[in-house]
Amino acid sequence: MVFMFGLCLTTKAQDTLPLPTEYIKSGDFVDHTYKPLTLKLSDDGSKYIRFLFWNQMWARVTENNPGTVSVDGRPSRQSTDIGIRRARVLAYAEISPRFLILTHWGINNQTFINGGVPGGGMTGNPGNIPVSVNPETGEGSAIGLSAKKPQLFFHDIWTEYKITDQLYMGMGLHYWNGISRMTSQSTLNFMTIDAPIFNWPLIELTDQFARQFGFYAKGQIGKWDYRLALNKPFSVGNGGRYDEATQRPIAANIANDHWATQGYIAYQFFEKENNKLPFFVGSYLGTKKVFNIGAGWHHHPKATSSANGSGEQQFHDISLASLDVFLDLPFSSASGTALTAYAVYYNYDFGPNYMRNVGIMNVGFGGTSQNGPGNAQPTIGTGNIFYANAGFLLPKQLLGDKGKLQPYGALTHKNFQYFEDTTWQYDLGLNYYINAHQAKVTLQYSQRPIFENYRKSSAAGEWILQTHIFL
Known part of the structure; x- marks a missing residue:
C-alpha cells in the first residue's frame, strides 16, 4: 500500500475549520490553503x-499586584x-469506524524564569521560585x-470504541x-485570547492540565449532544484548617x-456540531450557524476538608454545576460578517471558603495583597461566577485579501x-485573522480586581500580544 498525505473529508475534526471562500482566489493573491496533515492508510x-x-506565543506588559518584586529582588510595579x-x-487515528486512538502531548507556560524542569541542567538557575501562593499571605515557595x-x-491519551451510531x-x-x-x-480556536481559567476549576490539582483518568460515553441523539464520564481524580492535598483570625473554616x-x-x-437548535473529538469551537467565523443551550x-x-473551632476535621464534596448558551450566527455571505456570543453561569461548592489564586505565566514574586504577586488573582473558589463574551467579525471588504x-x-x-465583596472585571481585544484560526494575531487588555482585607481595594491591568499558528 502506498502511504500519502491527503485530505480525508469524511473524518474532518471540529478543530479543523473550513477555510472561508474569500481566501481561495487566483491572480497575484498568495494562496494560504493547504490540506490537513493526514496520512492516508487506505485509498x-x-x-x-x-x-x-x-x-501560541505571548508577549506581555503587566501592571503588577501591590508588593510584587522582580526576579532580582527589587520592587516591580510593571x-x-x-x-x-x-x-x-x-x-x-481510525483504521476502522469501530475504534479510534488519540494521543496529545506538549508543553505550556514557559517564561524566562519558570516553566522548566527542576534544575534545568548545568545552567538551569534553580532557586526559591514561588509556584503556589497562599491567598491570605501572598507567599509561596518551591x-x-x-x-x-x-x-x-x-495531555490526552485514550482509546474509543463505537457501540452504536448514537453511543461511543x-x-x-x-x-x-x-x-x-x-x-x-x-485551544485552537478561542475567540478571546485564552480561557478565563475558572472554566477549568480542577486545573492542576485533581486533574492533569484539565484531564482526568476515567471512562466516558458520548454521542448525539437527534438534536441532543451528550458526554458523560466516571473519573478517578488525581489524589492531592493535605486538607484545610480553621482560621482563628476570621473565626471560620477554610476548605x-x-x-x-x-x-x-x-x-x-x-440541545442544538440549528446546525449540529462535530463531536468526533471533545474540543468545542470558540468561534466558527461565519462558517456555521449554531445556537446551543447546555x-x-x-x-x-x-474531596476537600476543613476544621471546626475545636480542631475536628470535616469533609466536603466538590459539587460543581453550570448552565450556558452559545451562539454563532453568520449575518451576510456577501460581507462575511458574523456574531459569536457565549454566556455561562457557574455554581461552585468546594467546601467552606475554598479559594485558589491563579496567575498565568506569572513572573512576579512576593506580593502584599491577597492576590499574591505579579498578575495573580482570585480565580477558583466556593461561590458563583457569571461570564459572557461576544465578538463581531467585520466585513471582509475592510482588509480585502489581507485578512x-x-x-x-x-x-x-x-x-x-x-x-466580602463581589467584583466585575473585563477583557477587550482584537483578532487579526490572516488565515482564519490557522494563522492569527490577537491583542487583548485584561483588567483584574485587587483584594486586601477581604475587600476589593483597587484594580490592575495586563496587555497581551499573541501569535497563533496551527497546522
Missing part, C-alpha cells in the same frame, strides 16, 4: 492518521516578558524550579469533561480514593464566599 481515506501542530503559552502536538528544558507530557465509549486520560462547554474548549483539597462523576448535555456538572465526594478583523469583549462577575 479512499477512510483509514487514516491525522496530525495537528500548534504554537513587568514585560515573552514566553510560550502552548506548544502542542496531537495525533489520532526549590529547584527553572525556566529551561520544559518537560513534554501527555472510551477510557484513558481524557478531555470529555462535564460542567460547561468551555470546560471542554478547544482545601485532601488526598482521597473516591471516584467522580461528570457530564455535559446540550448544562453540566462535576461531583467528587469528600479579517474581529473585535471582542468579555465580562466576568465573581461572588466568592471567601471575600
Whole structure:
C-alpha cells in the first residue's frame, strides 16, 4: 500500500475549520490553503492518521499586584516578558469506524524564569521560585524550579470504541469533561485570547492540565449532544484548617480514593456540531450557524476538608454545576460578517471558603495583597461566577485579501464566599485573522480586581500580544 498525505473529508475534526471562500482566489493573491496533515492508510481515506501542530506565543506588559518584586529582588510595579503559552502536538487515528486512538502531548507556560524542569541542567538557575501562593499571605515557595528544558507530557491519551451510531465509549486520560462547554474548549480556536481559567476549576490539582483518568460515553441523539464520564481524580492535598483570625473554616483539597462523576448535555437548535473529538469551537467565523443551550456538572465526594473551632476535621464534596448558551450566527455571505456570543453561569461548592489564586505565566514574586504577586488573582473558589463574551467579525471588504478583523469583549462577575465583596472585571481585544484560526494575531487588555482585607481595594491591568499558528 502506498502511504500519502491527503485530505480525508469524511473524518474532518471540529478543530479543523473550513477555510472561508474569500481566501481561495487566483491572480497575484498568495494562496494560504493547504490540506490537513493526514496520512492516508487506505485509498479512499477512510483509514487514516491525522496530525495537528500548534504554537501560541505571548508577549506581555503587566501592571503588577501591590508588593510584587522582580526576579532580582527589587520592587516591580510593571513587568514585560515573552514566553510560550502552548506548544502542542496531537495525533489520532481510525483504521476502522469501530475504534479510534488519540494521543496529545506538549508543553505550556514557559517564561524566562519558570516553566522548566527542576534544575534545568548545568545552567538551569534553580532557586526559591514561588509556584503556589497562599491567598491570605501572598507567599509561596518551591526549590529547584527553572525556566529551561520544559518537560513534554501527555495531555490526552485514550482509546474509543463505537457501540452504536448514537453511543461511543472510551477510557484513558481524557478531555470529555462535564460542567460547561468551555470546560471542554478547544485551544485552537478561542475567540478571546485564552480561557478565563475558572472554566477549568480542577486545573492542576485533581486533574492533569484539565484531564482526568476515567471512562466516558458520548454521542448525539437527534438534536441532543451528550458526554458523560466516571473519573478517578488525581489524589492531592493535605486538607484545610480553621482560621482563628476570621473565626471560620477554610476548605482545601485532601488526598482521597473516591471516584467522580461528570457530564455535559446540550440541545442544538440549528446546525449540529462535530463531536468526533471533545474540543468545542470558540468561534466558527461565519462558517456555521449554531445556537446551543447546555448544562453540566462535576461531583467528587469528600474531596476537600476543613476544621471546626475545636480542631475536628470535616469533609466536603466538590459539587460543581453550570448552565450556558452559545451562539454563532453568520449575518451576510456577501460581507462575511458574523456574531459569536457565549454566556455561562457557574455554581461552585468546594467546601467552606475554598479559594485558589491563579496567575498565568506569572513572573512576579512576593506580593502584599491577597492576590499574591505579579498578575495573580482570585480565580477558583466556593461561590458563583457569571461570564459572557461576544465578538463581531467585520466585513471582509475592510482588509480585502489581507485578512479579517474581529473585535471582542468579555465580562466576568465573581461572588466568592471567601471575600466580602463581589467584583466585575473585563477583557477587550482584537483578532487579526490572516488565515482564519490557522494563522492569527490577537491583542487583548485584561483588567483584574485587587483584594486586601477581604475587600476589593483597587484594580490592575495586563496587555497581551499573541501569535497563533496551527497546522
